[in-house]
Amino acid sequence: MDVLSDVVALMRTGRPISARISWRSPWGRVFPASPGSATFQVVLRGSCWLIPPGGAPIPLSVGDVVFLPHGDGYGLTDDPDGPLAASDCGPHEDPGLFTTATLGGTGAETVTLCCGYYLAPGRTHPTLAQLPEVIHLPTTLGRHPELRATLELLAGEIDNPRLGADTLVTSLLDMVQLYILRAWYAEQAAAVTKTGWAAALADPAISRALDVIHRAPADHWTLESLASTAGLSRAGFARRFTTLVGRPPLAYVTWWRLMTAARMLRETDASVGEVASKIGYGSEFAFGNAFKREYGIAPGRYRRQTCEETATQHNRASRTV
Template sequence: MDVLSDVMAVLRTGRPFAARFARTAPWSDHRSGRPNGFGVQIMVRGSAVATAEGGETFRLGPGDVLLVPHGGAHLVADSPDTPPGPRCEPGSEFPGAVIRADDPDATHVMLCMAYELAPNRTHPIIGTLPEFVHLPADPAARPELAGAIAMLDNELAAELRGGDTLVPALLDAILMYLLRALLGERTAECGFAGWAAALADRSIAAALEAVHAEPARQWTVASLGAVAGLSRSAFSRRFTELVGQPPLAYLTSWRLTVAARLLADTDAPLAVVARQVGYASEFAFAAAFKRDFGLPPGQFRRQVPACEPAAEPFRREPVAV
């Protein structure tokens, strides 16, 4: 598995969510903060204004995407003059009229999708994203993203058999296309140029792929440098500059991130988990884990819920009559 896919697979938890909202102006949603939530909102028809609690405003047109990587509270409305609606708390139903998706009187259609991220760990790829990211529509530059959005829109509107399989796959595809676009094009603006540059650098990307492919291997700076095709000193310097951590510090951090997911999702004995992430002894693993997470692995396992399967991957909105 490549680095970006690996990061999302390990950090995601809970059930993915998707919904299609078709509305007639005026309308407004006041969305509360959702800790550990990674949200995506996509305008399909009409335009809207999203306003963060801090006052930052984003104007969304057809095809525009607003990412909310850290679950920040915000207001979305058809117009800045529309009074705020009731606050939508996490897990509650969204207020306001929802009309039939194929009704020509619907002035606005918006797709909303969200993931829960593991509360105990944030990878730098996600952690360094700003609170809100506005990605304007550009079908010519990103045809795959536009195509996946259109398929999700159709799938949520049609409610055909097989949707429980197709919708989660489309959510994953859209998320990956969005991260590709951000890492590839908006690095300076989005504030994580280091990681974007690291993934674009063939030498450093090769070392990262090696770490993610074999986290239990007894890597050294020299052996990772060999994978990267660089001398030990040149590799260490470039890796630290682009990734933001020295090579072995990143290796340790990723090992413990993988261990946290294994502890949450499996019943494997601690000694087995330790070996799977490269520790020769359970004692050494427990000491490193407690130093990083603040809890011994056994206590962490008892307190952190396992990842739920996506048994109910999306919600059907009721139709107003």
């Protein structure tokens, strides 16, 4: 798996939610902050305004995509000067994988697609931490055609769910997240970003090293082998990697192995010993010590705890948007 694929695989716990809302003027809602979540809004018909957590209102038109990766509160309205009614909508609740609703008054219609993920603390990739509070991808003819096509498929599945819709909607939501991140990082690369993950992913040498780490975390990586992959000297590679990624190369390898192990403990039935072997640890004891240093609890207890959290999440009462 490459880095962006891993970001999406790690970012979600439990299942996502999605809602297609037909808003009738006058309308306006404020969505409360939901720490540990990521949300995107898409305008399918009409126009509206996003009231961001900071800064001026943002006008949105058909095809515009807004991604809020940090769970910040925001408003959505047909009139930036109008009142905003309270809403309890958020990915910490579970209205079902997809739902539809009509809200507001009796005037002009705006249709939005709202989707969200719950993110468990400590399980997200650092790329997300460096994203801005709002990513706005406005409609521009010919730009992001894959994202537009995926959104059209997603809206169709939510409007008319048929056999296999659960799997299709979940997969399409992952695709949307990937296309949003890909588009944003491409724009950052075009802007010649100098530091951070946008620069790391745009740097051919560092990107190659990250790619092999993510594709084969169990390999016995050394500073020499990673520098060779990157085509740099050891000192030059270590300096550039640490500056852009925020961790020294081998520290990142260890961190990524343990993140991969945590995902395996959450999502598979592999034993703790099997997980240790698959991520490159020679013994279950060594793996257990490393895992406890990173997560504060032993692997077996972590698995039980996350299973309990998932069960609690699934048992929450359904509610309407």
